[in-house]
Amino acid sequence: MKTISKYYPLLPVLAVYFIMFLVGKNVSGMWQLVAMLLFYCALGQAFNIFLGMTGYVDFGYVAFMGVGTYGMAVTITQLAHVEGLGFLVITIGFLMALLFSTLLSLAVGAVALRLKGAYFAIATIGVNEGLRFFIEGARIWNGSEGLIFMAELNQILGRKTASALATFWADIMVLFIAMSAAYVTLLFMRSKIGYALTALREDEEAAKVMGINVTKYKIIAFITSACFAGLLGAASWALKTPYVFPPEVFEIHYTIEAIIIVLLGGAGTLLGPVIGGLIYGLSKYYLSIYMPGFQLLIFAPIIIVIIVIFPEGIIGMLKNRFKDTSLARFII
Amino acid sequence: MALLELKNVTKEFGGLVAVNQVSLEIDSGEFVGIVGPNGSGKTTLFNVINGVFFPEKGNIIFDGVDITRLPPFKRAPLGIGRTFQIPRPFSSATVRENVAVGAMFGTLSKKVNVDDSLEIADQIIDRIGLHEYTGKQAGTLTPVEKKLMEIARALAMKPKLLLMDEAMAGMHPNDIDQMVDLIKKIALEEKIAIVSMVEHIMRAVVGMVEKVIVLHQGSKIVDAPTKEALEDPKVIEVYLGHPPEETHAVS
Amino acid sequence: MFFEQITGNLIQGLVLGSVYGMATMGLSLIFGVLKIVNVGHGAFIMVGAFITLWLFNTLGLSPILAIPAAFAVGMLLGLLFYYTTMRRLIKAPELASLLATFSIGILLEEVIKLIFGSEFRGYNWAVGKLNLGVTVLPMSKLYACIGSAIIALLLYIWFNKTRAGTAMRSVVEDSEGARVCGVNVDGTYAMSFAIGIGLTVVSGVLLTMFIPVGINPYMGGGYTLKAFVIAVLGGLASPYGAFFGGLVFGLIENGSYMLFALIPGVEPFALTRFLSFVILLIILLIRPTGLLSTK
Incomplete structure (x- = not known):
């Protein structure tokens, strides 16, 4: 009983995803919107594991999605001529995405995680640009021309399956990534890792003196968060749109979106990124219809207001409001 | 063998010597006061003992182990607990979670899982008398409650040595008496050596300190039982600025 | 011939570096006094570029x-953002001020895009x-270099010879101590910002006097990164360190572009920008307080 009650907070998260899935599947014309919302929820949940739980800002976060996309793209282009691999190629692609994002997070983390606060942020702000210019400058993976692998994907899976993958199954993979990220977040929160991260987020020096190896726990959160980003890039970018150009996949815009989602919903909460992702995705969608090009103009002041007036975000506020009620065990 | 031994420890900050050639010994279960005015090097000495700073010269031996170059997170589990002058709670976590962090990471036993730590936390919170605040966010406590919580958090680490940063400053005298009795009782039961920082030597008298070590401009000038130290002319000079006769002459 | 090329490159590098240095002094001043990293730094550079462009193209x-006009606009923007936002975040966790300045940068970009559109101009x-x-050397570049040097000198004089400058330095050293000594710390924060x-x-x-093309609402991002490299070169909290860091960086950038251009099969421009990122990481790794700082 005790072990089951530990997982209560997952219920609202799963409920939201389930409703989204049902709406997308049953209301005609809605799947595309739902797919976009799933992407934002997954992005928020992945980013929250680092930003929310450690309180460190990684401005170069999109780079992990970028290398994840490349992991999938490179695998598909390299293995296209091997006969009869089929879905194994996609599996290898995801493994490569994981490998690339892990390697990058180790490289960045080795330098940046030694630094505190502002210096960490400064070190990360150039990661995405640096990587983009490295790929373009040294002409790796076709440099600035990028990789286009529509034909290879069709060759591997067949035109029909490839199309079903792009329009439906890739989104299901994103949903799966989002749910896994939520589960891992809860697992962290309920374990020593979560306690260590809370302590170091609140007061790093005091945490050290309490016996917490802060570097170790920061690295755990950083790599985990990076791996989810890599998978997300592979599923949502490489498989849905079978091409990859350096300026697109290293665009800081996605880091901005991730920050908005996490802050809006509530940094460090489990349900927050889902709610943040939903609100952000829906507003972006309708703004792009009614006021195209104005999304950021509207969202930038909103983030400023959140930071200044209610830094705990929507779920953070609800959590405080329902603290002593029976709802409390569902909202964290 | 002493629990903690410092041998000629020196810590400098860019040419400024904050701790100068300090040697001292603290025995198991002893109550010691580090006395000295503001800027005499007390906080630096604490930070050198628990590893926030590494000394330039000298050695630190704790419980038979040379810990001079050990990072703070490795020292804490050996049995070095710490409270801060201005309490530093993990604000967003509850009192119970704060104390559990101490139990979880502050001991050498790797077997302490989250549930065990929470149980240990509950026991200690009861003992310190904080049970009515256990579910409160630590950031919302009053300063006195925060101090108590910090002590509970440090005790959860099962320390052999507890470094207390002027834990009594700014508290009501009644509270101080109560807290001193409580800490003393627990420390005696668990054989914890307590080193507390004392701004003014008179506080050492009202506190629980058996022995005082007086620091002056980074150097140790006196290391003696409290009563003796009080009569030491060097101590009087540090605190009054002149030998006692001259002071009389002026007033 | 080779010697001439090197000398020519050194001169170009120093001229560029002086402007880079000046473009980083504001970042360092704000960090030194308020301990806030202005992640939206590049967006304010972009605003300056648009002021120049607008004054030149519409009013001739x-x-x-444009320099005094830009300074006035900058002061006003600084006061506006200080009193509405930054003031409440000085004691908040670093996360808050980083994200706030970042958002301010985005806001500026979007407002400029709304007014001027997003195409490249010059x-x-x-x-x-x-x-x-x-x-x-185009005269415009020379003017930019001289202008940078004069402004750096004026800041130096102001910092060291005026009451407000002294107050600012005392806040950099110890804000609590300055408060006790009767310095209006809040006012100093506002003024510094x-x-x-x-x-x-x-x-x-x-x-823009240096590079009068490529003016666009999103031009600031690259400058933010460069400014960070320069600021950490010179010690993040020192405006003069930043100026000299700029000179060093100008030389590195110019020299490395020349060298990369000799390697066949690479894009020297992209590699130069990658190099600045690598330099940043290396400095942060070996000496986060800055290579040129004495501390």
Whole structure:
């Protein structure tokens, strides 16, 4: 009983995803919107594991999605001529995405995680640009021309399956990534890792003196968060749109979106990124219809207001409001 | 063998010597006061003992182990607990979670899982008398409650040595008496050596300190039982600025 | 021939570096006094660029006249953002101020995009060229360099010889101590933020005098990164360190571009930008307090 009650907070998260899935599947014309919302929820949940739980800002976060996309793209282009691999190629692609994002997070983390606060942020702000210019400058993976692998994907899976993958199954993979990220977040929160991260987020020096190896726990959160980003890039970018150009996949815009989602919903909460992702995705969608090009103009002041007036975000506020009620065990 | 031994420890900050050639010994279960005015090097000495700073010269031996170059997170589990002058709670976590962090990471036993730590936390919170605040966010406590919580958090680490940063400053005298009795009782039961920082030597008298070590401009000038130290002319000079006769002459 | 090329490159590098240095002083001033990293730094440079562009193209005013205008606009923006936002975040966790300045940068970009659109623009300020024998220097670049040096000097004088400057230095050293000594710390914060932003917007003017094309609402991102590299080169909290860091960085950038161009099969421009990122990481790794700082 005790072990089951530990997982209560997952219920609202799963409920939201389930409703989204049902709406997308049953209301005609809605799947595309739902797919976009799933992407934002997954992005928020992945980013929250680092930003929310450690309180460190990684401005170069999109780079992990970028290398994840490349992991999938490179695998598909390299293995296209091997006969009869089929879905194994996609599996290898995801493994490569994981490998690339892990390697990058180790490289960045080795330098940046030694630094505190502002210096960490400064070190990360150039990661995405640096990587983009490295790929373009040294002409790796076709440099600035990028990789286009529509034909290879069709060759591997067949035109029909490839199309079903792009329009439906890739989104299901994103949903799966989002749910896994939520589960891992809860697992962290309920374990020593979560306690260590809370302590170091609140007061790093005091945490050290309490016996917490802060570097170790920061690295755990950083790599985990990076791996989810890599998978997300592979599923949502490489498989849905079978091409990859350096300026697109290293665009800081996605880091901005991730920050908005996490802050809006509530940094460090489990349900927050889902709610943040939903609100952000829906507003972006309708703004792009009614006021195209104005999304950021509207969202930038909103983030400023959140930071200044209610830094705990929507779920953070609800959590405080329902603290002593029976709802409390569902909202964290 | 002493629990903690410092041998000629020196810590400098860019040419400024904050701790100068300090040697001292603290025995198991002893109550010691580090006395000295503001800027005499007390906080630096604490930070050198628990590893926030590494000394330039000298050695630190704790419980038979040379810990001079050990990072703070490795020292804490050996049995070095710490409270801060201005309490530093993990604000967003509850009192119970704060104390559990101490139990979880502050001991050498790797077997302490989250549930065990929470149980240990509950026991200690009861003992310190904080049970009515256990579910409160630590950031919302009053300063006195925060101090108590910090002590509970440090005790959860099962320390052999507890470094207390002027834990009594700014508290009501009644509270101080109560807290001193409580800490003393627990420390005696668990054989914890307590080193507390004392701004003014008179506080050492009202506190629980058996022995005082007086620091002056980074150097140790006196290391003696409290009563003796009080009569030491060097101590009087540090605190009054002149030998006692001259002071009389002026007033 | 080779010697001439090197000398020419050194001169070009130093001229560029002086402007880079000036473009980083505001960032360092704000960090030094408020301990806040202005992640939206590049966006304020962009505002300066647009002020220059607008004054030149619509009113026909010389970019030199844009300098005081940019400083005034920068001061006003600085005060506005200080009193509405930054003031409440000085004691907050670093996360808050980083994200706030980041959002302010985005806000500026979007407002400028709303007014001017997002296409690349430029202007043509024909003031002739100076032939130095080893290299040819457009007068506009020379003006930008001289302007940077004068502004750096003025800041130095202001910092060291005026009451407000002294107050600012005392806050950098110890804000609590300064408060006890009767310094209006809040006022000093506001003033420093405003001057820091003012300097940054002015640097946008000087940078367009240097490179009068490629003006676009999103041009600031690259400059933010460069400014961070320069600031950590010079010790993040020191405006003069930043100026000298800029000179060093200008030399590195110019020299490395020349070297990368010799390697066949690579894109020297992209590699130069990658290099600045690598330099940043290396400095942060070996000496986060800055290579040129004495501490």
